[in-house]
Amino acid sequence: MPVKVDTAAILEEFAQGLPRLAGGRVDYSSARRLPVLLCFVECAGRILLLKRSAKVRSYPGKWGTVAGFIDRALSLEALACAELKAELGVPPECVAHFALGEPYEYTDPSGERTWRLFPMLARLAGTPRIEIDWEHTDFEWIEPQNLADYDTVPMLEESLRRAIRASIA
Template sequence: MDKQSSAAYMQHIRDLTANYPRFEDGRVNYTDERVCFVLNCVVASGDQVLLTKRSSEVIAYPELINGISGFIDNPNLSIKDIAYGELAEEIGISRQHIINMKLSQPFVQIDQQLDREWHVVAILVELASTVTPRLNWENKSAAWFNLKEVPKMKLMPGFAETVEAALAMRHL
């Protein structure tokens, strides 16, 4: 998704979430909302991908393997800026580590068990080299894996599709 499409999508999100509750700082509060707008970063370096195991303290999908994800909840930021914030917050990766960031077109994933409709933007985040992640409370562990190992893992629902969407942008 190019910069213009990303800006248009953010306007779409602002319009659709206009009546959603807000936190005191103005961010969208998706807690009790069925339709949620999220991003999920696939962090790669060469043939390695950084995966996290979600903490037992998170509400959705505890103990499952995922990328770096977050709600698209700040109407004043771009999707890339929200992604930069999530990367710094969850695993301590700063902009200086990133050599490339590409956004997919949004796609929808339905989780009937949680009664959630996730509108996902997959984000390919490429690093020049692997870095040691610094975790926050959302993840209990993080490690680098060979891309060939990912299909064999117990992933968060929908994350395999996210990985596929992100890696498809690798050579564009």
């Protein structure tokens, strides 16, 4: 059964009292609780991993996936399409299917931040040209079972498991 997400309700819960950026997006830079969309890109059974640059605030140098704050009251699919285009240069028409896994929370061991993670799988219709932005320094297409071989952001394996489970449900 697909997970339904009301992004307006998420903003009401997480964005109270936070400043807004240009265009009305929520500025989570000072927040202790943050809603994050993690969008795994899958093509021909392989998953795209992205190495986070030193310019990002959270987990620089770690391997991760396409990610972004839920900072606007748009569908998760629309937010994922925006992130895919911005971070990878992949246009929405390249996505054949989205599957949303069960959301969950993770508190960083430092106790400074709690992340509500919304894991999603974007299955591509073909192999696009990947053009990473400033958030990443490298990328690799991997077999999902090889994820443990990488130094990843926290909970990436669990997020991938949830996204894959949703894609085959």
